[in-house]
Amino acid sequence: MKLRLILGDQLSLWASSLSDAHKGDVILICEVRQEATYVKHHKKKIVFLFSAMRHFAQTLRAEGFNVTYVTYDDPENTGSLRGEVARLMGLHDIAEVIVTAPGEYRLLTDMQGWSDALGVPVTIRPDDRFLCATDEFAAWAKGRKQLRMEYFYRDMRRKHAVLMNGDTPVGGQWNYDSDNRKSPPKNLTVPAPFHADVDDITQDVIALVAQHFPDHFGDIHPFHFAVTRDAALQALDMFVDERLPLFGDYQDAMIQDEPWMYHSHIGLYLNCGLLTPMECIARAEAAYHDGRAPLNAVEGFIRQILGWREYVRGIYWLKMPDYKTMNVFDAKRTLPDFYWTADTQMNCMHQCISETKRHAYAHHIQRLMVLGNFALIAGLDPEQVNEWYLLVYADAYEWVELPNVTGMILFADGGLMASKPYAASGTYINKMSNYCGSCRYSPSVKNGPKACPFNYLYWDFIARNADILRGNPRMGFMYQSLDRMTDDKRHAIRADTDRFFKEIGAGEKN
Incomplete structure (x- = not known):
């Protein structure tokens, strides 16, 4: 008899660990303290x-499989x-024992010692739900001086024949990102997000989480x-049907009290x-060919999945475990308390943290250009920033979180992923959002107590890291x-800068 272990991020009938499963095998799914608390997940x-x-256990049983499911509160757990x-x-x-390879290095390292510990063969199969195998990515990266996502993305488009006319991209361009940076108009009406019904199973889980994880970050309700x-x-x-047509235009836009915007909100399901x-790529591509969505929106959405998602996973497995400790700027500042409480008079930060607390979600520009931008220019400790991003978002696993934070947000890898730091002053946030209109600070004021902290923190970041960044060709201006x-x-x-960090300790009351 074989035991097939299914992890919480492998809820797929087509997982490699199930590819040759027999009805007599035992399939194990378990809710365990180790995975729920190694960081205090939302x-x-x-x-x-x-x-x-x-x-998913119900689905497997309906297919006739022999499933053992262990709940968190099982006294034998x-x-x-x-x-x-x-x-x-x-x-x-x-x-x-058969298991699909886990998505996190720490767990894979542990599993590689299971055969000796358990006294039976433990077969760790590749996770073939991705579109680029880890060894394929390593072969692509070999010998390249720069591992730029754009070139990887083009190769993936060719390989999978997505938005292609033979050997050339549909529309004549590979990338329509320049069309996807529109500021939000005042009269923009955003569709309501998807809401699933809460059944008895979910209600039971909500009660369990409320009882066993009271000190974890975030709100349980509303749950949809x-x-x-x-x-x-x-x-x-x-x-x-409802969001993709305008996703491209406003994917970078931020509006107060509109956390969902035109984004897909499917990262947690993927x-x-x-x-x-x-299947996500195919639906978007069909919408373009059917005339239901423009090319800039469809290409931008597909690039996030076929390009960026596969790319960051490749970087993670290529560079771990050293990648986790990279800190090129030697940033050491402690993560401010307001990342947990949202109690800050910087309205953009307050909005993004409050929405993260309520929804376990923020879209990529909020994560990169508000929350991450502040972490970068303030010189926050990468280890603390990575832990925060890993635990607060419902779609976060280390393979996707770590490269996004260490590489894209903090530039802590020294430019392995990004060609320059994604640092910006308050001008960018004011252009791409309506947050600044109701903020104590002004993006048009550069210095003094009324100035947007992003303005002087930006230049303080540029000045204190001149030895590292001055030679970057994109930083010359x-x-x-x-x-x-x-x-x-x-x-x-x-x-x-000195005054601001003193004020943070006093709740920004000065």
Whole structure:
């Protein structure tokens, strides 16, 4: 008899661990303390995964499989994946343990020692739900001086024949990102997001999470995520029908009290296995060919899945474990308390953190150009920033979170992923959002107590990292501007920065 372990991000009938499963095999799914608490995951994230796991167990049983499901509050629960495998082996004559490779390095390293610990063969199969295998990415990266996503994305388009006319891209361009940076108009009406019904299984999980994880970040209610494949497909179809047509135009836009905007909100379903990347790509491509969505929107959406998602996973497995400790700027500042409380008078930060707390979601520009931009220019400790991003978002797993934060947000890898730091002043946030209109600080004021902190923090970041960044060809204009600054201006930037961090400790009341 074989034991097939299904992890919480492998909720797919087509997972490699199930590819040759027999009805007599034992399939194990378990909710364990080790995975739920190695960081204090958002309460809503835990509800989503535990409920999706329980629903997937129902799906497997309906297919005739022999499923053992261990709930978090089971008094016999050992609290770890290996412990639960060992416990089940004590009840059955298990000749082999089969599992699809986990998405996190720490867990893979642990599993590689299971055969010796358990005394039976443990077969770790590749996760073939992705469109680029890790060894394929390593072959693509070999010998390249720069690992730029754009070139990887083009190769993936060719390989999978997505938005292609033979050997050339549909429309004559590979990338329409320049068309996707429109500021939000005042009269923009955003469609309501997908809301799934909360059934008895989810209600039970909500009660469990409220009882066992009271000190974890985030709100449980309202809960409306899909927790089944059918509901996830409904969410995908709703995006294609209602949001995709304007996704391209406003994918970078931010509006107060509109956390969902025109984004798809399907990352959590892709990353746990309820959706597959190619079915999402195919639906978007069909919408273009049917005249239901413009090319700039469709290409932008497909690039996020076929390009960026596959690329960051490739970077993760190529560069771990060293990637986790990279910190090229030697950034050491402690993560401010307002990342947990949202108690800050910077309205953009308050809005993005509050929405993250409520929804376990923020779209990519909020994550990159508000929350991440502040972390970058303020010099926050990458280890603390990575932990925060990993635990607060429902779609976050280390393979996708770490490269996005260390590489794109913090430039802590020294430019392996990004050609320059994504640092910006308050001018960018004011252009792409309406946050600044109701903020204590002004984006048009450069120094002093009324100035937007992003303004002087930006120049303080440029100045203090000149030894590292001055030679970057994309940073030349910034350093020309810095060199033209008077000593008084430089002193004002430094003084404002020092004052601001003192004010943070006092709740920004000064």
